[in-house]
Amino acid sequence: MRQVPNVTLNNGVKIGQLGYGVYKVPAADSFSLVTQALEAGYRSIDTAALYANEEGVGQAVRQATGDGGPLRREDIFVTTKVWNDSQGFDSTLAAFDESLHKLELDYVDLYLIHWPCPEQDLYIETYRALERLYHDGRVRAIGVSNFEPEHLRRLLDATDVVPAVNQVELHPWLQQSEVRAFGQEAGIRTEAWSPLARGQLLEDPVLARIAAALGRSVAQVVLRWHVQLGNIVIPKASSLARIRENRNIFDFMLDDGAMADIAALDRGHRAGSDPARVN
Numbered sequence: 001m002r003q004v005p006n007v008t009l010n011n012g013v014k015i016g017q018l019g020y021g022v023y024k025v026p027a028a029d030s031f032s033l034v035t036q037a038l039e040a041g042y043r044s045i046d047t048a049a050l051y052a053n054e055e056g057v058g059q060a061v062r063q064a065t066g067d068g069g070p071l072r073r074e075d076i077f078v079t080t081k082v083w084n085d086s087q088g089f090d091s092t093l094a095a096f097d098e099s100l101h102k103l104e105l106d107y108v109d110l111y112l113i114h115w116p117c118p119e120q121d122l123y124i125e126t127y128r129a130l131e132r133l134y135h136d137g138r139v140r141a142i143g144v145s146n147f148e149p150e151h152l153r154r155l156l157d158a159t160d161v162v163p164a165v166n167q168v169e170l171h172p173w174l175q176q177s178e179v180r181a182f183g184q185e186a187g188i189r190t191e192a193w194s195p196l197a198r199g200q201l202l203e204d205p206v207l208a209r210i211a212a213a214l215g216r217s218v219a220q221v222v223l224r225w226h227v228q229l230g231n232i233v234i235p236k237a238s239s240l241a242r243i244r245e246n247r248n249i250f251d252f253m254l255d256d257g258a259m260a261d262i263a264a265l266d267r268g269h270r271a272g273s274d275p276a277r278v279n
Contacts, residue, residue, distance in 0.1 A: 001041055002250040007232060009164040010187040013141045015077050015110070017227055018247065019044030021193065021234035022053055029238070030056025036240045038064050038071065040247050046167075046193075046234045048081035048114055049099055058103030078103065079110040081145060082130075084279065087113070087122040092129035096138070111139045112167060116151040119279040123151065124158045131161050141165070145193075146275040149182040156186065167191040170231060171201060172222060172262050173269040180229075191232040196222055197271040206265060210258045217245060224249045225262050 006014040020037040022030055022045065030053035034045055038060065047057045057078065065073045080103070086095035096111060111130055116123045123144075130142040143165035144155070156162065166183055170176045170192035183190045201207060202218045211221045219235070223246055226233040237243040254262070 001248055004041060004043060004247070004250070005227075007189060007230075009141050009189055010162055011141055011164060013109070013164065015141075015165075015189075015232060016042065016044040017232055018042065018223065018249070019046050019077070019079075019232065019234040020243070021046045021236045022057060023048070023051055023193070023236055025051070025053055025236065025238065027053045027056055031059045033238070033243070034060035035063065037237075037243050038076070040240070040243050042243075042247065043075055044077040044079070044232075044234070046079045048112075049083045049086070049095060050081070050114065054080060054099055054102040055104075058105055062104060073106070077109040078105065079112065080108055081112040081114040082126065084115055084117050084120070087117060087120055087126045089125045089129045092126045093132065096129075096133055100138070107138055107140065109140045110143060110165060111141075112143050112145045112165065113147075115146045115278045116144070116148070116275055117279045118151065118276065123147075124155065127155055127159050127163075131159060134161060143167070143188070146273075146278070148275055149178055151275075152182060152186065152188070162186060163188050165189045165191050165232070167193055167234075169194045169270060169272045170226070171195050171197045171271070172204070172207065172225065172265040173197055173201065173267050174271075175263070175266040177266075180231075189232055190230075191234065192226055193234060194271050195226055195231075195233045195235050197269070200271055204265065206261055210254070210261065214252060216252065219246060220249050221254065221258075222262075224252065224254055225259065228254055228259065
């Protein structure tokens with residue numbers, strides 16, 4: 001299997017373009033599944049305070065990088081996020097301490113604001129806490145999740161550190177062209193959560209036709225589409241077979257015709273929540 005390529009964030013830090021997401025991975029399964037993902041060649045792991053599985057993620061990372069382990073800590077990129085009820089400067093610093101305690105790691109590679117929560121109107125204050133963590137060297141990069149261009153414009157005007165990443169729902173039925181264009185102009189990398197629309201895409205006839213022609217699964221075609229667009233992508237998987245299948249996307253290409261057919265699938269369909277309505 002080919003190595004997962006890295007992309008470089010705006011501060012020079014590198015992250016694997018394909019990561020392993022653990023949203024809705026039960027706490028009891030997180031250690032074993034993250035361990036399997038690391039063994040399969042993933043080097044980026046995405047968790048969050050909300051997911052209640054930071055302990056298992058940290059345990060897997062520590063085992064892989066401890067005495068006799070096959071990896072070094074700097075080989076693994078760990079992302080976590082501050083949840084909505086912890087927004088605000090002091091609350092965010094406390095939430096980060098709690099996440100780091102659960103992970104039992106010396107630092108986090110990427111720390112994100114999970115949702116802008118516009119009605120709370122705390123994301124500027126929250127981001128300033130992230131800037132403090134960044135300047136103190138406790139995180140290697142900071143960013144946001146589910147931010148729309150209007151939120152990003154305000155954030156950029158009010159703070160100093162340009163977010164390294166904006167993690168958003170993104171898939172062929174919700175291609176987020178405005179968000180991606182804004183990020184590209186501002187130097188913010190776009191990272192796709194729910195890259196398969198929570199499995200809804202797996203029955204799409206256009207994707208099925210492309211997959212059949214290539215002898216690949218629909219999931220592999222969609223993840224390959226993300227990679228060719230330049231997105232960072234973090235699919236969830238609940239079995240070793242699916243972990244390996246999702247990982248095996250770097251030995252084929254989608255041609256211009258397939259990319260155009262997938263581009264035509266955009267319908268503004270969200271499988272998850274609308275950022276304007278999460279508070």
